[in-house]
Amino acid sequence: MKKTIVILLLAAFGYFLAITFLDPDFEKDRNRNGVKNVYLEKTVSELKTANTVTAIVVNFRGFDTLGEVTVLFLAASALGSILFKKRHHVGERSITLPASSIVSTGAKLLFPAIILLGVYVFVHGHLTPGGGFQGGTIIATGFLLMLISYRNFSISHNILSVIESLAGILFVVIGLMGFINGGTFLQNFMPTGTLNNLFSGGIIPIIYILVGFKVATELTGLIYTILHEKG
């Protein structure tokens, strides 16, 4: 009975979604391009950044990204305050099954390669697909692999929070340095270089590297908190 009502409701909802998006007028509107051409043009001529998505995330909508990083930080602190009973008290592992020797040997072998891949992805965020968020997540998966293969592998929560706070503060400081030349928050103040070089794009690679550090430490802290919630 309840399922029938739910299916009927969802059918009505899906019908209205479908007629909105399959409407020919919507298609006409969509092809008008809007801000797309401005962003694509300014990315090449002013910012000298190859990856337009990075230019939008870090420069045109850089303030948004600051908010996004703050939301991630809030999620990490909320998780800590829900799961930790005492301050700076880390409980036992909730998963105590030992990993097989194949997993632990493979993890030891793969760990440096995963870290290297993550660093590569966030350093080249302005040239290739990827960036700080993606690279940080890759690094966190490396730490997850080590944490589930070695039961006594531990990370200092203090070091994680120091790196995280430093990255966040530097992000804001670089944003404020945009005011030096009479510009706005997060405005570029460094030489932009030539397109498609590693040292190009002004402050964009620096900010994305900082975001990479922040995301990597935050996600590692999240995983560590969830694995040690017992007790």
Add this chain to the structure above:
Amino acid sequence: MNIENIEIIRIGVYATSILLILIGLYAVLTKKSLIKIIIGLSIIDGGIHLLLIGIGYIKNGTAPIFSPGFENASAQMVDPVPQALVLTAIVIGFGVTAVALALIIRLYRHHNTLKIDEIKNLKW
């Protein structure tokens, strides 16, 4: 690729993403297990991301990344704005999932069950 193929791909992307949103909503509304509700939320997330990316698609479009020798190819690039917004949305969705899972862990330690109709304190 001819025009009919493009049309099929476009309608296919919209239909798939709307279907994903509906599947996720169905799981959220009917499932009893808290973990399955969180999985439903993640499926809704995925559907919305696919829908936004599909809106930015143009015919025969390439990724909005300028490679050496193709600095003037911006007419063939797909819209980068929805992609940047989806990058934000993925991170927010991740944060929501993490906090929800933490709440579920606390609920499980307190009530020893994951079924929402067995947690009596939720009823009033």
